[in-house]
Amino acid sequence: MERHKRHHKDDSKNEDDLISDLSGCVLHLILSFLNAKEAVQTCILSKRWINLWKTLPTLTLSSSNFRTQRSLEQFVYHILSLRDHSTAIHTLCLQLHYNHFMGISLYRMIIEYAFSHNVQQFRISYAIIEDLPPRFFSSHTLTSLHLSSSFLLHSGSMQIFPNFLNFPALTTLSLKYVAFRRSTSYGRCTTFHNCVDPFSAFNMLDTLIIDCCVLLDARNLCISSTKLLSLTICMYDGDPRDNFRTYFGIELYAPTVHTFNYSCGQYIPKLVGSKSVLSSIKHVNIHSSRYMGSGEKSSIIFNWLVELANIESLTINFFALTDIFLFPDLLKIKLPSLLCNLKSLKIKVFQPISIPAETVDFLLQNSRSAKVSSTGSNRVGESNLFLLDSTHDDSRTFD
Numbered sequence: 001m002e003r004h005k006r007h008h009k010d011d012s013k014n015e016d017d018l019i020s021d022l023s024g025c026v027l028h029l030i031l032s033f034l035n036a037k038e039a040v041q042t043c044i045l046s047k048r049w050i051n052l053w054k055t056l057p058t059l060t061l062s063s064s065n066f067r068t069q070r071s072l073e074q075f076v077y078h079i080l081s082l083r084d085h086s087t088a089i090h091t092l093c094l095q096l097h098y099n100h101f102m103g104i105s106l107y108r109m110i111i112e113y114a115f116s117h118n119v120q121q122f123r124i125s126y127a128i129i130e131d132l133p134p135r136f137f138s139s140h141t142l143t144s145l146h147l148s149s150s151f152l153l154h155s156g157s158m159q160i161f162p163n164f165l166n167f168p169a170l171t172t173l174s175l176k177y178v179a180f181r182r183s184t185s186y187g188r189c190t191t192f193h194n195c196v197d198p199f200s201a202f203n204m205l206d207t208l209i210i211d212c213c214v215l216l217d218a219r220n221l222c223i224s225s226t227k228l229l230s231l232t233i234c235m236y237d238g239d240p241r242d243n244f245r246t247y248f249g250i251e252l253y254a255p256t257v258h259t260f261n262y263s264c265g266q267y268i269p270k271l272v273g274s275k276s277v278l279s280s281i282k283h284v285n286i287h288s289s290r291y292m293g294s295g296e297k298s299s300i301i302f303n304w305l306v307e308l309a310n311i312e313s314l315t316i317n318f319f320a321l322t323d324i325f326l327f328p329d330l331l332k333i334k335l336p337s338l339l340c341n342l343k344s345l346k347i348k349v350f351q352p353i354s355i356p357a358e359t360v361d362f363l364l365q366n367s368r369s370a371k372v373s374s375t376g377s378n379r380v381g382e383s384n385l386f387l388l389d390s391t392h393d394d395s396r397t398f399d
Contacts, residue, residue, distance in 0.1 A: 024055070055087045057088060057091065060095070080109070088119075090121065092121070092122050094111070094124045112136075119139070121145075122146070125150055140169060143170060144171065148174075149177045161175065161180050161181075171204050175209065179214050203227070205228055207229065210232070215248045224254065226256065229258045235263065248269060250269050250271055252273035255276060259284075260283070263289070265290055268297050279309060283312065286315070318348065346374065349374055
């Protein structure tokens with residue numbers, strides 16, 4: 001009887017700690033969803049977990065998890081000194097906050113450590129570019145960079161994107177609230193001194209996100225990349241300033257772009273690019289945050305649809321759609337080359353609303369079999385779009 005009880009107790013213990021029997025790779029994956037402070041705290045769970053955090057390839061540090069700067073510094077020194085230094089850092093996520101101060105020396109030390117351990121993915125919020133350590137500016141292992149300076153643009157202290165970065169392996173680049181400045185080399189720019197070309201050195205880049213960025217001394221942003229597949233641009237919807245340009249033109253020299261997402265407020269730029277470049281784009285998402293009733297904006301969006309002749313899917317929100325058809329006479333125009341390859345039309349609406357039949361008919365004049373659907377999503381890049389199980393017909397009420 002006693003042996004049976006002991007055997008039952010051992011079985012119960014094993015069942016309660018099945019997670020510790022998982023492989024180190026699986027446990028590392030679980031820990032990767034935690035910030036560094038939480039990951040270290042798992043060492044009390046069992047013997048299996050005591051040293052597990054020391055070989056964790058993902059390091060997520062958030063200044064908001066610490067009450068004082070001193071406690072943050074002590075934790076960082078502790079984790080970096082005790083960590084297994086033979087283990088590479090795959091991902092560094094540095095979440096800084098405007099009301100949580102981090103000293104420059106600590107800021108540099110964390111980034112220096114990650115880049116000296118072959119970091120591949122780096123995410124940083126509230127970045128201060130001028131305080132980044134020298135090792136950051138040249139990395140042969142970095143494949144993904146997400147950099148945001150957040151509130152600094154609003155305060156007038158702009159972070160200028162360096163034009164001398166050396167990231168030969170970089171495939172994904174996401175920038176938010178940074179400024180671009182011209183270099184002495186104009187790259188592919190056709191407008192010479194009126195253009196800035198900050199991405200041409202990233203030969204492996206396939207995904208580019210530009211969110212609320214500005215130009216300092218140029219009128220156009222040149223995007224030149226031989227391998228770029230996905231381009232997302234969200235315009236900074238603020239009033240123009242004397243010292244920087246919130247609205248700018250786009251020159252596209254990326255012959256492999258497949259997906260183009262664009263979000264704007266009161267401004268939409270002219271799109272400059274060769275016919276071969278624009279014809280490579282297959283999927284377009286246009287979001288306008290407000291209805292402007294501007295004839296110029298209407299004509300530019302309309303020209304986009306004419307120039308992007310080979311797109312197969314178009315997602316457009318109600319405001320952008322309304323801007324296009326500001327003038328009823330536009331709906332009477334027959335264009336043999338308009339959206340000939342369109343297979344899917346998705347319209348974003350905020351509430352159930354009736355779209356005039358003439359509007360949809362105009363867009364589908366050369367692609368009558370395209371599927372039409374609606375969605376309540378109103379943000380570029382969201383994944384909750386859905387497609388109705390019906391093809392284009394006479395019903396134009398979207399819910």
